[in-house]
Amino acid sequence: MNWLPLIGAVALFAIGLRLSALFSGSETGFYRVSFLRLNIDANHGDQVAKRLCWFAQNPSYFVATTLIGNNLANDLTTIAISIGVAELFQQSGGSAEIITTILFTPIIFIFGELVPKNLYYRAPSMLLKRYCFWFDLFYRAFWIISVPLVSITRLLERFSPDRNKPAQLVLGRQRLAKVLEEGHLEGLLGNSQKQLVRGMFSTAAQSVLKVMIPLKKITGVTRTTEAAEIIELAKQNQLSFIPIRARGNQSEWTAYIKLVDLITSPSPIIPAVYNMPQLQTDFSMLESLYLLRNSSSAYGAVYQNGTQIGIVSQLDLVNALCSSEGPLMLNPRAL
Structure with missing residues (x-):
């Protein structure tokens, strides 16, 4: 062989x-x-x-x-x-x-x-x-x-x-959620980042009215309030930014001051007053947060048909986006 x-x-x-x-x-x-x-x-x-x-x-x-x-x-x-x-x-x-x-x-x-x-x-x-x-x-x-x-x-x-269909240049919600979920499984996203993404998906499109503070519940001061009273009010309500009533119209809140400016400024000097950007009732939470972040504002004034109905805090918007426990992926029946 x-x-x-x-x-x-x-x-x-x-x-x-x-x-x-x-x-x-x-x-x-x-x-x-x-x-x-x-x-x-x-x-x-x-x-x-x-x-x-x-x-x-x-x-x-x-x-x-x-x-x-x-x-x-x-x-x-x-x-x-x-x-x-x-x-x-x-x-x-x-x-x-x-x-x-x-x-x-x-x-x-x-x-x-x-x-x-x-x-x-x-x-x-x-x-x-x-x-x-x-x-x-x-x-x-x-x-x-x-x-x-x-x-x-x-x-x-x-x-x-399918060739005649336009190319999908922007990821849809389901596809984007799948990519982010995959990123979490691969260790690219931490738990806190995943929670933020979940909050953005579940609450970002909701109206800003959900976290708006109505006019009657606003804790603030006038332009004539003494500095000591403002500081005491801020301590009691744990406020870093204090809303101020508008000049000539005590029913509106269109500005705010920073507590740190008030504490660090010498007595004769009046601290800076920051104007609130105007938001509309049909704005979403994410859109409102973008406007506040882009203008470096702590508060935004919410208007409806030209009349102010409340204010919204940037901190409240961030907390709403981060605290949601909704799912990343939606049920197809809900789409």
């Missing part, structure tokens, strides 16, 4: 099995990997992550490479089994090859499909990065064959009804 062809058959079978594991596992890992994590790694200079991101942006080439690679792996294992059977059972005819193929099928399935897919499913990022060099090498080797396949795919996409 010539052992050289038999050794070659075993080596060819091992290569085919390994290639099957590479391409089958990579296919599972590609659909399991966090592209958010890959993008972050790529932005930090990780060349392997950049290459994987390229495949993510060109999935047709990735799919074509895996399909060609799996077919090549199956052909190699089949050829190896045929060579091995021909050397061991020279007089048996075709029955030995059929039986041997049936016996080797569970081995190929377990070690070429099942185990690699499970491994890539559990650790997609690590394994894709580890074997990216080999996958990229086979992509370049199969490029001549994969280009026609990709061209046919893109030709068929022209007849797809």
Whole structure:
């Protein structure tokens, strides 16, 4: 018996099995990997992550490479089994090859499909990065064959009804929530950040009226109130910013002063008075918070049809956004 062809058959079978594991596992890992994590790694200079991101942006080439690679792996294992059977059972005819193929099928399935897919499913990022060099090498080797396949795919996409739809340049709520949830699972967002995002989703679109302080409940002073009285009032109500009634219209609150300015200013000097930006009742909490932050204002005056009905505190808006316990993902029926 010539052992050289038999050794070659075993080596060819091992290569085919390994290639099957590479391409089958990579296919599972590609659909399991966090592209958010890959993008972050790529932005930090990780060349392997950049290459994987390229495949993510060109999935047709990735799919074509895996399909060609799996077919090549199956052909190699089949050829190896045929060579091995021909050397061991020279007089048996075709029955030995059929039986041997049936016996080797569970081995190929377990070690070429099942185990690699499970491994890539559990650790997609690590394994894709580890074997990216080999996958990229086979992509370049199969490029001549994969280009026609990709061209046919893109030709068929022209007849797809989704092609005429405008590109989604802005993430929808559900998609954005999914990305943020994925970021939390990947350790990119802490619990406090996730709570803030949850609050923004559940309360940001609600009206500013929900946290508005009506005129009758405002704790404030007039422009003639003594400094000692203002400081005492601030201590009793734990206020860092004290609303002031408007000049000529005691029913409106259009300005405020800072307690720190009042305490640190010498007696003859009047502390600075800050005007409140005007907010409308149809403003959302997030919109109102943006206006207050943009103008560096602690309070905003809420108006309805030209008449003031209350004020809103920037601190109350922040607390409302941070204290919500609503879900990130909405029920589709609620959309």
